[in-house]
Amino acid sequence: MIAPGKTTIRHEAETDLLTRALSGDVEASSKTLKYLGSNNLGLRQIMQESIRDLSDPRLWCRLLQCLALHHWDNQLDCEWRSDPEASHRIDQAIIELFTQDKNEEEKPKKVMVLHEALLDPEPAVRQTAACLMGFRGNLHVIPVLAETIETGSKACKVFAIKTLAVLKDKRCGPPLIKALAMDRDVLHREAHQALRSLGPLAEEAWSEALNHPDRHIRWHAARGLGDIGDTRATLTLAEGLMDVNQAVSWATADALARLGASAVPAILTVISRHQLNEPFRQAAYHALHSISSRQIQEFVKPLLNALRGPDAFVEAPTVAQRLLMEWEKA
DSSP states (O other), X not given: OOOTTHXXXXXXXXXXXXXXXXXXXXXXXXXXXXXXXXXXXXXXXHHHHHHHHHOOHHHHHHHHHHHHHSBSSSSOXXXXXXXXXXXXXXXHHHHHHHHOOSSTTHHHHHHHHHHHHTTOSSHHHHHHHHHHHHHXXXXXXXXXXXXXXXXXXXXXXXXXXXXXXXXXXXXXXXXXHHHHTTOSSHHHHHHHHHXXXXXXXXXXXXXXXXXXXXXXXXXXXXXHHHHHTOGGGHHHHHGGGGOSSHHHHHHHHHHHHHXXXXXXXXXXXXXXXXXXXXXXXXXXXXXXXXXXXXHHHHHHHHHHHHHHSTTHHHHHHHHHHHHHHHHHHO
């Protein structure tokens, strides 16, 4: 059990440390960062509580700069950044401070600092402030986050991607598609996870990505639309059966098959309106044949036979058109 007054004394000591750090005391600044990066959760929490108690706008500015630029002020580099784990703990502690409000007094001060930082001439500060505001639920920073995806450092891009995932807005989709196409490494993984977390809100972005010049992105788009399972996107998705890349056309076929009966009209429409070639024929057959419903299999049997036949390129569009008319009348 903690003795009465012990916590208060400890917090007074930490508050004094923060005050000296703000006045330019290099040793105090170093200790502040040391405590924020400590592997001792209790010590980190005590420092966070002390920062909240002091709630000095100058302190919030320093913390933002430390998160964005990895130094406390323009003269002092953060020596604790040499340890990746400690550096990560410092960042997480600062993010928690900016995004979690423990009392009403601290909120307006740090929000004001973030708003003012959106005009900062240093891109990393501006972009980091936008990310923190996004984590606080501010949708107005989406354009800044999109800009960060285009021009920011890799660390800022990852932060922006994570923020877009949290905001849950369909406008987050296009910049995430851009991030998805930037590499096959961390940005790709984070963007893919963010797009999946958006769910149906990513439908429009995935639909546009079906025409992306990168076949890998088209493949992701086909699977993404299939995972959403929204029947409104079936016609757009079905056009992916014609993709020149077999991996994309077969991913499209698998996605359509998972949609089941709701995908049948779209598949029939695409087959009836477009000239067949061999890859298209194979993908279309795979999509229809993979639908598990016995009733659907019986209905599309004439088309499956036509797609397997020697005159598939001529007969299949005609049969597809007839079945489509029957479907619409049913």
